[in-house]
Amino acid sequence: MALITPRACEEMMAYLDQQLHLREGADGKPTWDCDHSLRYTAQWLREQHKAVADNLEMLEELGAYCDCEVLLNIEEWPDPLELARSSQRGQQQAGKEA
């Protein structure tokens, strides 16, 4: 798993914010340009030379299946260092039990 950092995730969201053009629609409700895919997200990941598949997988796990859902649904992005530490702990515990 080559996940982006929470800080990079913030940058990604700022990019999505721009690409989706969040604005007030004709009916006064917020509207934005989302084509119900993760295309801008994937585009940003590719441009930043991040692991596209790994990060999209984590986004879907957190409930973001399209660009606007990344902005709406991702409240806390996991820190890859924390994840690595907790999976190491898991392995050590599994080792002890075995």
Ligand SMILES: [Zn+2]
């Ligand atoms: Zn969307």
